[in-house]
Each structure stands twice: as structure tokens, then as C-alpha cells.
Amino acid sequence: MPTSVHEFAWPDRVVVGTIGVPGSRTFYLQVRAGKQIVSIALEKQQSAQLAEKIDEILDQLITVQGNPFSVPTSTPIELVDNDPLEAVDEQFRAGAMSLGWDPTTAQVVIEAYPMVEVDVDDNDEPLVEDGAIEAEMLLVRMPVGTARAFAKRTREIVGAGRPTCPLCGYPMDADGHSCTLPEA
Numbered sequence: 438m439p440t441s442v443h444e445f446a447w448p449d450r451v452v453v454g455t456i457g458v459p460g461s462r463t464f465y466l467q468v469r470a471g472k473q474i475v476s477i478a479l480e481k482q483q484s485a486q487l488a489e490k491i492d493e494i495l496d497q498l499i500t501v502q503g504n505p506f507s508v509p510t511s512t513p514i515e516l517v518d519n520d521p522l523e524a525v526d527e528q529f530r531a532g533a534m535s536l537g538w539d540p541t542t543a544q545v546v547i548e549a550y551p552m553v554e555v556d557v558d559d560n561d562e563p564l565v566e567d568g569a570i571e572a573e574m575l576l577v578r579m580p581v582g583t584a585r586a587f588a589k590r591t592r593e594i595v596g597a598g599r600p601t602c603p604l605c606g607y608p609m610d611a612d613g614h615s616c617t618l619p620e621a
Contacts, residue, residue, distance in 0.1 A: 439572070440572040440573060440574055441572065441573040441574075442573070442574055442575075442576055443468075443475045443528065443573065443574070443575045443576065444576045444577075445468045445470050445473075445475075445575075445576070445577045445578065446470075446542075446578050447470070447578070447580070448468050448469060448470045448577060448578075448579065448583075449469050449470050449471065450467070450468070450469040450518065450523075451466075451467070451468045451469075451577055451579055451583060451587055452466075452467055452518055452520075452522070452587065452590055452591075453465065453466055453467075453479065453484045453487070453488075453587070453590065453591040453594050453595075454467060454521060454522035454594060455522075455594060456522065456525060459597070459598045459599040460598070460599050460608065460610055462481070462598065463478055464478065464479040464480065464481055464483070464484045464594070465477065465478055465479065465522060465525055465527070466479050466484075466487075466531070466547075466549065466575070466577075467522050467523065467525065468575070468577050469523065474523055474524070474526075475528050475575060476522070476525045476526060476527055476528060477527065477528050477529055477530065477531050477549055477575055478527050478529070478530040478531065479530075479531050480531075481595060481598070483531060483534060484591050484594065484595050485591070485592070485595045487534070487536065487547070487588075487591060488587070488588040488589075488591035488592045488595070489588075490536050491536065491545055491584050491585075491587065491588040492585075492588045494536070494538055494545060494584075495508050495509075495545070495581060495584060495585055495588075498538070498581070506540075506543050506581060507581070508581045508585075509581065509582055509585050511585065511589075512582075512585050512586045512589045513582045513585070513586065516582050516583060516585070516586035517586060517589075517590075518586060518590060519590070528573070528575070529551035529552070529573060530551065530552045531549040531550070531551070531552065531575075532550055532551055532552030532553055533549075533550045534547065534548065534549045534550070535547075535548045536548075539578065542578060543580065543581060544578040544579055544580055544581075544584075545578070545579045545581065545584040546576070546577070546578050546579075547575070547576075547577040547579070548574060548575070548576055548577075549574065549575040550573075550574050551573060551574075602614055602616050604616050
């Protein structure tokens with residue numbers, strides 16, 4: 438079956454946002470071009486890694502001698518996006534993701550694929566409903582300024598979770614926290 442590609446070459450908006458309260462948040466990568474909106478669910482760690490790796494790519498490009506790309510060192514103010522997610526209709530939950538750089542368009546490229554459930558009792562074959570697997574993916578291309586803004590917002594969203602306990606280092610819940618100090 439052919440892969441259904443949700444492709445955004447020059448998106449109007451690309452952000453990570455959450456739904457829910459800290460400790461029970463669901464993270465989404467949401468992309469919009471015109472009226473087309475795609476939202477995929479991510480793990481918090483996937484979101485954090487995505488922001489970190491995008492910044493690494495952009496920081497590396499700045500150091501390339503004779504670099505023809507104008508890569509901002511910080512988020513351009515006109516690209517700051519603190520608005521909430523638009524209507525979320527989850528397309529899929531991301532499993533494998535890849536990140537790259539396309540020098541022909543001077544864009545950061547994100548590819549995301551759905552999480553595949555494996556039935557360990559049946560020779561590690563993907564679980565199939567009605568005998569068919571619909572393959573799909575999200576392909577997003579972002580210019581460098583948008584990528585820098587995306588990474589900044591994502592770091593802020595990830596960091597806005599539950600506060601960390603100063604004693605044990607684990608997240609504290611709003612309804613209480615009990616921890617054990619490491620033995621000396």
C-alpha cells in the first residue's frame with residue numbers, strides 16, 4: 438500500500454504544544470499551511486530531543502566557513518509564536534522520527550512516522566486490522582528562522598511541566614510528593 442505523506446514545504450505555522458495539565462499533558466507537533474492542519478502526538482522526550490537537535494544543526498551551520506545561509510543565532514522576534522494549538526485532530530502518535538538539513542532549499546527537514554505496535558507472539562509482525570496497514574508519514578520543511586523559533590518554543594513548552602523536587606530530582610505532583618533521600 439502506498440505511503441500517505443502529509444507534506445508541508447513552507448508551512449504557515451509549525452509548533453509543539455500540549456493539551457492537559459502538567460503531569461498529564463499530551464504533546465503535539467502541529468503544522469498548518471492554509472487550511473490544512475496536521476497534528477501528531479509526541480512523547481515529551483521526543484519533543485525535547487527535536488528542539489535540541491534542531492538547535493545543534495543550526496549552530497553547526499553558523500560555523501561553516503563561507504556559509505551561504507543566513508542562520509539566526511536566536512529567535513527572530515517576528516517569528517515568536519506563543520499562541521495555543523489550533524483544533525487538534527490527532528493524525529497518529531509518532532514513533533520513528535528523523536531530522537535533517539536540505540541545502541538546496543536552506544530548510545530543516547522533519548520526518549515523523551507512526552508508532553508501530555508489534556505482536557510478540559506472532560513473529561514480531563506489525564499488528565494489522567482488516568489485513569491492511571495504511572502507511573503514512575509527516576514531512577515538514579522549515580526555513581532556518583522558523584526552525585530557531587520552533588526549537589525555542591518547544592524548549593519552553595517542555596520546561597513548563599511539573600516542578601522538580603530539590604531533594605530527589607523527580608517531578609513533584611500538585612497533589613503532593615513524597616521522596617526518599619539517597620543514603621549517605
